[in-house]
Amino acid sequence: MPYLTSSNDFRSDTFTTPTKEMFEVVSSSSIGDAVYDEDVDTLQLQQKVAEIFGKEAGLFCVSGTLSNQLALRTHLLQPPSSILCDFRGHIYVHEAGGLATLSQSMVTPVIPCNGKYLTVEDIAKWYIPDDGDIHAAPTRIVSLENTLHGIIYPIDELLKIKQFCVENDLKLHCDGARLWNAVVASKITDPTIYGKIFDSISICLSKSMGAPIGSVLIGDKAFIKKANHFRKQQGGGIRQSGILCKMAMVAIESDWHKNLQYSHDLAHDFAKYCENLGIPLECPCDTNFVFLDLEKCGIDPIFLSTIGEEKYNVRLMGNRVTFHYQISRKSVENLKLAIKEAVEYAKEHPFKGSNANKIYRAIEK
Numbered sequence: 602m603p604y605l606t607s608s609n610d611f612r613s614d615t616f617t618t619p620t621k622e623m624f625e626v627v628s629s630s631s632i633g634d635a636v637y638d639e640d641v642d643t644l645q646l647q648q649k650v651a652e653i654f655g656k657e658a659g660l661f662c663v664s665g666t667l668s669n670q671l672a673l674r675t676h677l678l679q680p681p682s683s684i685l686c687d688f689r690g691h692i693y694v695h696e697a698g699g700l701a702t703l704s705q706s707m708v709t710p711v712i713p714c715n716g717k718y719l720t721v722e723d724i725a726k727w728y729i730p731d732d733g734d735i736h737a738a739p740t741r742i743v744s745l746e747n748t749l750h751g752i753i754y755p756i757d758e759l760l761k762i763k764q765f766c767v768e769n770d771l772k773l774h775c776d777g778a779r780l781w782n783a784v785v786a787s788k789i790t791d792p793t794i795y796g797k798i799f800d801s802i803s804i805c806l807s808k809s810m811g812a813p814i815g816s817v818l819i820g821d822k823a824f825i826k827k828a829n830h831f832r833k834q835q836g837g838g839i840r841q842s843g844i845l846c847k848m849a850m851v852a853i854e855s856d857w858h859k860n861l862q863y864s865h866d867l868a869h870d871f872a873k874y875c876e877n878l879g880i881p882l883e884c885p886c887d888t889n890f891v892f893l894d895l896e897k898c899g900i901d902p903i904f905l906s907t908i909g910e911e912k913y914n915v916r917l918m919g920n921r922v923t924f925h926y927q928i929s930r931k932s933v934e935n936l937k938l939a940i941k942e943a944v945e946y947a948k949e950h951p952f953k954g955s956n957a958n959k960i961y962r963a964i965e966k
């Protein structure tokens with residue numbers, strides 16, 4: 602099926618497509634060489650994102666993976682070192698082992714005791730102190746994700762973790778690919794709170810915000826200056842990035858609160874529908890993701906995505922159903938028909954296969 606629009610694409614919010622307005626602004630974008638900090642639209646976007654989330658400076662990156670990897674590399678001075686994160690964290694599961702190769706760092710993947718997000722108790726239990734034990738790779742960074750699997754991090758827990766990091770000389774990074782969603786769902790009126798808590802934040806513009814390309818890494822000036830050095834080293838120093846930054850600025854200047862709330866409302870409605878069908882959720886539906894425990898209902902994810910595409914014109918991948926502002930209500934109705942058929946089919950043909958190819962891990966209950 603030719604890829605037409607994202608209105609029926611529930612695979613990820615990375616499938617959001619540029620708007621007509623984004624294409625229209627391209628012709629008036631600045632055309633300076635961003636490697637020399639001479640591109641006005643790039644400088645403006647970097648500063649805008651830094652100001653929104655309360656940091657001194659920003660650095661445009663072509664992907665969230667690059668933004669995360671630069672942040673963590675910049676915080677690290679020399680091996681041996683460890684980075685503590687949630688065992689489901691993108692930096693650990695989905696960034697191709699970049700921390701090992703680009704940062705020569707170990708990772709301590711931790712399963713949250715509360716089944717949702719790491720608490721300060723989880724971190725205190727699993728962090729590796731720099732106490733002179735030559736067997737160890739001491740923890741240098743705690744890297745959190747907000748949201749992670751769509752789960753919101755409570756501010757009071759973040760503040761406790763921040764305090765622990767300060768007391769133990771640890772850097773605190775946030776993979777904020779969907780921090781915009783957390784702001785809307787938590788009804789945060791002043792997002793600079795996150796800049797007060799985290800030493801660095803990677804903010805994606807290409808997911809729920811709908812820009813075609815780009816993330817911005819934010820931090821203090823000295824940190825961003827060093828991250829820029831690593832960005833050049835890793836080939837991320839791009840030239841006329843004003844084209845991309847102007848498009849991204851359209852997303853920031855849009856009514857993103859309304860857009861993201863729409864996607865959250867669709868997700869919450871679908872989550873309720875699935876639970877009423879007897880499909881448990883793998884984790885709470887706080888924002889735009891619905892993680893279904895298909896295994897518990899004997900539903901084959903391949904069967905679901907196949908009938909979804911061939912019979913109901915919806916695009917699905919695995920057990921994560923993603924909502925974004927370009928999803929149409931008609932597509933949600935089609936999605937509900939597809940999941941209903943999959944439930945009925947599973948009653949007669951329960952799927953007992955392996956979920957080894959599951960790219961989104963769940964916490965065993």
Ligand SMILES: Cc1ncc(COP(=O)(O)O)c(C=O)c1O
Nearest residue numbers: 615664665666667691746776778
């Ligand atoms: C939580 C999270 N962090 C980082 C990334 C990486 O972003 P990118 O795909 O632009 O590298 C993603 C991907 O969507 C993500 O879901």
Ligand SMILES: C[C@@H](O)[C@H](N)C(=O)O
Nearest residue numbers: 612613614615691695
């Ligand atoms: C697959 C993963 O890298 C991507 N960030 C997503 O959420 O779809």
